[in-house]
Amino acid sequence: MVVDGSVGVEQRGGRKRARGSERGSSSRPCAIDPSFFNTLFICVFRLHVAEIDELPRGSPLERPLHAKRRRLWTPPSSDPVPLSTTGPSSSELDIVKEVEPEIVVANEVAPSCSSAFPPSLPALYVEVMADDVASTPHHHQSLQRRSFQRRRRPCDADIEAALNYGSENDSSCDEDEEGPPIMIPRALQQDLMDTPEDDVLDEVLPPSSNPSIASTAETMMPHDFFDFQWESFPNPPISPNVRREVFSVENVGPTIPVTDPYLTFREIWDEEIMGHIVQQTNIYAQQVAAAMMENNSLCPSSRISYWKDTNEDEILVYFAIILAMGVVVKSKLVDYWSTDGSIFVTPAFSTHMSLKRFQLLNACLHFSNNNDMCVESLSPSEAKMFKIAPIIEHCNKRFQALFVLNQNLALDESLLQWKGWLSINQFIPNKAAAVGIKTYELCDSETGYLWRFEVHAHKKATAAQPASILDASTPAIVLRLLQGLENHGYTVWMDNFYNSPALARSLKSNGFDVVGTLRTNRQFLPDELTQLTKAAMRLGQIAGFTSGDVDVLVWRDQNRVATISTYHGNATTIVEGKTKPIVVADYNIMMGGVDKKDGMLAMYPVERKRTRVWYKKFFRRLLNVSVLNSYIIYKKSPQQVTHRHDHRSFRTQLITSILDRHSKKQSVSLADQPAVRFEAHSHYLMEHPPMQGKWTKKLRRKCCICNTLTRFYCAGCNKTVCMHPCFPSLHTY
Structure with missing residues (x-):
C-alpha cells in the first residue's frame, strides 16, 4: 500500500536519490550546460508538471470499512503559503543555489512542435536533470569551483515567450489535439481481436483485412493494440464513474445457505x-x-x-x-x-x-x-507440485464455487515461511516471512476471501523469449488468476510488480478495470515520465498522461509515486488534511485484501x-x-x-x-481418570546389555520422567526409567 508516498523509491548511480528540497529552502546557483537542453525541452515544453492543488477536485469512489483509530498531532497554527495560480512567483524563480535545485514550470504549458530552443531564450533559472548532472563529473566539478553573478530575473513576458515558443504559428499543431482523448470502445477492440491469446497479444499486430473495420480503427483507436497515444488530461475532466466498467454481477457473497x-x-x-x-x-x-x-x-x-x-x-x-x-x-x-x-x-x-x-x-x-508419478510426462513445475497438486486443485475449485466476488479484487503474493532447502523458495524482504513458498493470490478486497491462488513453482532455467508481451510469466499469471471473470466489470488492484500499460489495456478490453502502482521502466510508457526523477519535482507536484483507456501519473510526495489506472484520471481529494490523487486514496483502501487475509491467519x-x-x-x-x-x-x-x-x-x-x-472418545478431566494398574510380570526393570568396545557411560539413556541418565528400562513398555522413584510412579501395582 502507498502510505504517504512510501512507494517508488529509486536508486540511481548506486545511491538512493535525496529528497527534493521544499519551498523556502536555500539553494546554490548553477549554470545551464548546453548539453542538457534536450532534457530541459522534455521537462518544460512537453511535460506538464503542476502543483497538486491546481488539479481538479474529485471524491474517492471507495470507502474504508473501518475508520482509522489513531492519535493525530495538530501542529501549531501558521498561515499557509498561498500557491500561485497564474504563474510562478518571484521566490520560485529566484537564483538557484544548489547543484540539484527544483524545476520551475508554468501551470499551463501549450503543446510544442519545435525541436530546438530559440536563440534568444532568456536566462531562466531552471533545473537540469539530476542524473545528467551526476553523469558529468567535469561539469559537476566546475559547478563547485565557479561562482556566478546574479542574473536579471525574467519577467512574465519572457517566461511566457519561452514556454510558448514554437507553438503559435505551427501548422502541424491542430486544435483537435487539445480536446479530450478519444475513448476506445471495448466492443470495437474485441471485434479487432482474432484470438486474445495469440494474435492480439503480439507486440506488433498486423493490420485488419476488413476495410470497414480498418477505416473505423483509423479514427477511433490506434492501428496496433499496444500503440499508446499519450496526451494531456482533458479539461474539464471526465467523471471516473463514466469511464469505469459497469459491474454486472448480482447476488455477490455466499452461494449456499449457511446454518452451522x-x-x-x-x-x-x-x-x-x-x-x-x-x-x-x-x-x-x-x-x-x-x-x-x-x-x-x-x-x-x-x-x-x-x-x-x-x-x-x-x-x-x-x-x-x-x-x-x-x-x-x-x-x-x-x-x-x-x-x-x-x-x-x-x-x-x-x-x-x-x-x-x-x-x-x-x-x-x-x-x-x-x-x-511419471516424470517424463510432467513439466518441471508440475513435478515439483505433484505431492500436493490434488489438494490445490480441490481447494481452488471449492473456493470459487462457494463465493461470488465483489467488484474490487486484490491481486498480490503471499509467503509461507520455509527455512529449509527448497528449489521453489523465494526471498521477499518486505514480507514478514522473508523466505519461503510464494503464492499468487486473488482475494476479495472487502472481506479477504481467497478465491483463487497459484503456487510459484517456475523452472529456474532461463526460459525462451516469449512470443508476445503478455506471454511473459508475470502477465500470464494475472490472466490465469482472472480467467472466468471477464466482461463483468471487476476492478483489479495490483502493485507495481504486475502492472504495465500493456496488461492494463489487455484487461480493459476484457471488461476489467486496473488500478495500482507502476514501475516507470515498463514498456510503452512515455519518455517524459521515465526520465522524471524524484529530484526533478517539488513536494506536491504531479505529472501524467492519458491514452484514452489508460492513465499514468507521477506524484511527488515524500517519495516519487507512479500509478496507473483505467478510469481515475488526475482528480485529487483531501484525505486527513492532505491532498492526494484519488487513485492513491482508493488504492490505499482496496489493495489490502491479501494482507487482510494474512493478518487474520496470523x-x-x-x-x-x-x-x-x-x-x-x-x-x-x-x-x-x-x-x-x-x-x-x-x-x-x-x-x-x-x-x-x-x-x-x-x-x-x-x-x-x-x-x-x-471422535469416539469422551472428554473427561484429568482428575476423573482412574489410576491405571498393570500386571507385575508384564512391567519390570532391566538393565541395558553391555556393548563391546564401548564405554559404560554410553549405555545410559535419559529417564522418560526426570531426564536423569540411567541404565535401566522397563521391559514391558520399553521406556528408559529410573529405579526409584520414577518406575513406581510410572507403573502402579
Missing part, C-alpha cells in the same frame, strides 16, 4: 476429498512398511509397526487437533499431551487421540500415490509447527485458509444476520463440533 460452522467447513472438505486423503494415507503407510521390511530396518519398536488403516472420522479428528493447536499455542508438540499435573496441562488432547497415533498420522499423511498459526516435509506444512496453510473462508461465508450469509460469531468463537465452535461428531 461445521456444515460450512464440510462444504470445502467434503466426502470426496476426505476419501481421497484416507485412501492415499493408507497406501503410503503400507508402502513405508514394505520398504522398511525389504531393507531389514523394521523392528518391533518401530512406530510404523503399530499402523492400522485410518478412516474419515479419524482424519477429521486429526484436522480438529491441528486447528486446536492454532488456538491453544504451545512451544512443543509433546506439551499438548503432557500429564505432569501442572497448570499448563491440556488433558482433552489425549482423550481424543494419543500422541503416538497423532505422530503416526503426521508421518503417513499423503495426498498422491508415488507410483503414479492470529491462529496452524502451520507454525516444524516439519521436514514442505508440502505438509503447505497443506496446513490450506487447511487454515479453508477455515477462514468458511468463516467469511458464514459471516456474510443472510441467514446469520441476527446471530454472528467472531473469528475465534467460530473456530472454537467448529473444533468442538468436529470432535463431538467424529
Whole structure:
C-alpha cells in the first residue's frame, strides 16, 4: 500500500536519490550546460508538471470499512503559503543555489512542435536533470569551483515567450489535439481481436483485412493494440464513474445457505476429498512398511509397526487437533499431551487421540500415490507440485464455487515461511516471512476471501523469449488468476510488480478495470515520465498522461509515486488534511485484501509447527485458509444476520463440533481418570546389555520422567526409567 508516498523509491548511480528540497529552502546557483537542453525541452515544453492543488477536485469512489483509530498531532497554527495560480512567483524563480535545485514550470504549458530552443531564450533559472548532472563529473566539478553573478530575473513576458515558443504559428499543431482523448470502445477492440491469446497479444499486430473495420480503427483507436497515444488530461475532466466498467454481477457473497460452522467447513472438505486423503494415507503407510521390511530396518519398536488403516472420522479428528493447536499455542508438540499435573496441562488432547497415533498420522499423511508419478510426462513445475497438486486443485475449485466476488479484487503474493532447502523458495524482504513458498493470490478486497491462488513453482532455467508481451510469466499469471471473470466489470488492484500499460489495456478490453502502482521502466510508457526523477519535482507536484483507456501519473510526495489506472484520471481529494490523487486514496483502501487475509491467519498459526516435509506444512496453510473462508461465508450469509460469531468463537465452535461428531472418545478431566494398574510380570526393570568396545557411560539413556541418565528400562513398555522413584510412579501395582 502507498502510505504517504512510501512507494517508488529509486536508486540511481548506486545511491538512493535525496529528497527534493521544499519551498523556502536555500539553494546554490548553477549554470545551464548546453548539453542538457534536450532534457530541459522534455521537462518544460512537453511535460506538464503542476502543483497538486491546481488539479481538479474529485471524491474517492471507495470507502474504508473501518475508520482509522489513531492519535493525530495538530501542529501549531501558521498561515499557509498561498500557491500561485497564474504563474510562478518571484521566490520560485529566484537564483538557484544548489547543484540539484527544483524545476520551475508554468501551470499551463501549450503543446510544442519545435525541436530546438530559440536563440534568444532568456536566462531562466531552471533545473537540469539530476542524473545528467551526476553523469558529468567535469561539469559537476566546475559547478563547485565557479561562482556566478546574479542574473536579471525574467519577467512574465519572457517566461511566457519561452514556454510558448514554437507553438503559435505551427501548422502541424491542430486544435483537435487539445480536446479530450478519444475513448476506445471495448466492443470495437474485441471485434479487432482474432484470438486474445495469440494474435492480439503480439507486440506488433498486423493490420485488419476488413476495410470497414480498418477505416473505423483509423479514427477511433490506434492501428496496433499496444500503440499508446499519450496526451494531456482533458479539461474539464471526465467523471471516473463514466469511464469505469459497469459491474454486472448480482447476488455477490455466499452461494449456499449457511446454518452451522461445521456444515460450512464440510462444504470445502467434503466426502470426496476426505476419501481421497484416507485412501492415499493408507497406501503410503503400507508402502513405508514394505520398504522398511525389504531393507531389514523394521523392528518391533518401530512406530510404523503399530499402523492400522485410518478412516474419515479419524482424519477429521486429526484436522480438529491441528486447528486446536492454532488456538491453544504451545512451544512443543509433546506439551499438548503432557500429564505432569501442572497448570499448563491440556488433558482433552489425549482423550481424543494419543500422541503416538497423532505422530503416526503426521508421518503417513499423503495426498498422491508415488507410483503414479511419471516424470517424463510432467513439466518441471508440475513435478515439483505433484505431492500436493490434488489438494490445490480441490481447494481452488471449492473456493470459487462457494463465493461470488465483489467488484474490487486484490491481486498480490503471499509467503509461507520455509527455512529449509527448497528449489521453489523465494526471498521477499518486505514480507514478514522473508523466505519461503510464494503464492499468487486473488482475494476479495472487502472481506479477504481467497478465491483463487497459484503456487510459484517456475523452472529456474532461463526460459525462451516469449512470443508476445503478455506471454511473459508475470502477465500470464494475472490472466490465469482472472480467467472466468471477464466482461463483468471487476476492478483489479495490483502493485507495481504486475502492472504495465500493456496488461492494463489487455484487461480493459476484457471488461476489467486496473488500478495500482507502476514501475516507470515498463514498456510503452512515455519518455517524459521515465526520465522524471524524484529530484526533478517539488513536494506536491504531479505529472501524467492519458491514452484514452489508460492513465499514468507521477506524484511527488515524500517519495516519487507512479500509478496507473483505467478510469481515475488526475482528480485529487483531501484525505486527513492532505491532498492526494484519488487513485492513491482508493488504492490505499482496496489493495489490502491479501494482507487482510494474512493478518487474520496470523492470529491462529496452524502451520507454525516444524516439519521436514514442505508440502505438509503447505497443506496446513490450506487447511487454515479453508477455515477462514468458511468463516467469511458464514459471516456474510443472510441467514446469520441476527446471530454472528467472531473469528475465534467460530473456530472454537467448529473444533468442538468436529470432535463431538467424529471422535469416539469422551472428554473427561484429568482428575476423573482412574489410576491405571498393570500386571507385575508384564512391567519390570532391566538393565541395558553391555556393548563391546564401548564405554559404560554410553549405555545410559535419559529417564522418560526426570531426564536423569540411567541404565535401566522397563521391559514391558520399553521406556528408559529410573529405579526409584520414577518406575513406581510410572507403573502402579
